[in-house]
Amino acid sequence: xxxxxxxxxxxxxxxxxxxxxxxxxxxxxxxxxxxxxxxxxxxxxxxxxxxxxxxxxxxxxxxxxxxxxxxxxxxxxxxxxxxxxxxxxxxxxxxxxxxxxxxxxxxxxxxxxxxxxxxxxxxxxx
Numbered sequence: 001x002x003x004x005x006x007x008x009x010x011x012x013x014x015x016x017x018x019x020x021x022x023x024x025x026x027x028x029x030x031x032x033x034x035x036x037x038x039x040x041x042x043x044x045x046x047x048x049x050x051x052x053x054x055x056x057x058x059x060x061x062x063x064x065x066x067x068x069x070x071x072x073x074x075x076x077x078x079x080x081x082x083x084x085x086x087x088x089x090x091x092x093x094x095x096x097x098x099x100x101x102x103x104x105x106x107x108x109x110x111x112x113x114x115x116x117x118x119x120x121x122x123x124x125x126x
Contacts, residue, residue, distance in 0.1 A: 001030050001031065001078070001079070001097045001099075001100075001104065002027065002028055002029050002030045002031075003029070003030065003031045003032075003033065003106065004023065004027065004029050004031075004032050004033070005032075005033040005035070005108070006020070006023075006032065006033070006034050006035070007034075007035045007036050008020075008034055008035070008036060008037060009036050009038070010036065010037070010038040010039075010066075011034070011037045011038065011039050011042075011050075011069075011071075012038070012039075017049060017050055020032070020034075020050050021049075021050065021051070021052040024050075024051060024052055024073075025052055029075075030074060030075050030078045030079060030097075031072065031073070031074040031075070031078075031079055031106060032051075032072070032073045032074070033070070033071075033072050033091075033106065033108035034070065034071040034072070034073070034108075035068075035069075035070055035108065035109070035110045036063075036068060036069060036110060037063055037068075037069030037070065037071050038063050038066045038067070038068075038069055039062070039063055039069050040062045040063050040065075040069070041062070042058075042060050042062075042071060044058070047071075047073055050073060051073050051075075053075075055075065055076045055077055056073055056074065056075065056076065057073070057074045057075075057076045057079070057081060058071065058072060058073050058074070059071070059072045059081075059084055059086065059091050059093065060072075060091075061086050061087075061088075061089070061090070061091050061108075061110075068089065068110045069110070070089075070090070070091050070108050070109075070110055071108075072091050072093060072106070072108050074093075077098070078097065078098055078099060079095055079096070079097060079098065079104075080095050080096045080098060081093050081094070081095040082094055082095050082096065082103075083095075087124050087125070088121070088124070089109060089110050089111065089121045089124075090107055090108065090109045090110070090121065090124070090125055091107070091108045092105065092106070092107045092125070093105070093106045093107075093108075094106075107125060109121070109125070
């Protein structure tokens with residue numbers, strides 16, 4: 001399973017979208033975890049444009065105003081999600097990596113800078 005985690009520092013420009021599509025294609029990515037989207041609204045058409053294919057699964061933790069925001073994209077041909085937990089600052093996906101018939105747990109995290117908030121995030125994930 002080929003997974004990439006990428007802090008985009010904002011998904012706003014078409015240049016970043018094209019760079020993400022190239023990276024997914026060139027590196028043969030199966031699952032992409034994006035942090036700091038800074039975007040409150042993302043829909044299927046955005047996900048398909050980012051992934052470069054219509055066979056894409058996705059989960060979103062929207063940004064609060066223009067802070068944070070998480071997005072997970074994956075090939076539905078390679079990964080099947082069985083359950084998910086979306087909390088403040090994280091997306092947890094539990095599913096099956098189909099090529100190897102293995103169960104996997106993926107956590108996409110955007111951690112706060114202050115120590116107390118970071119501790120609270122990790123307690124929520126546990």
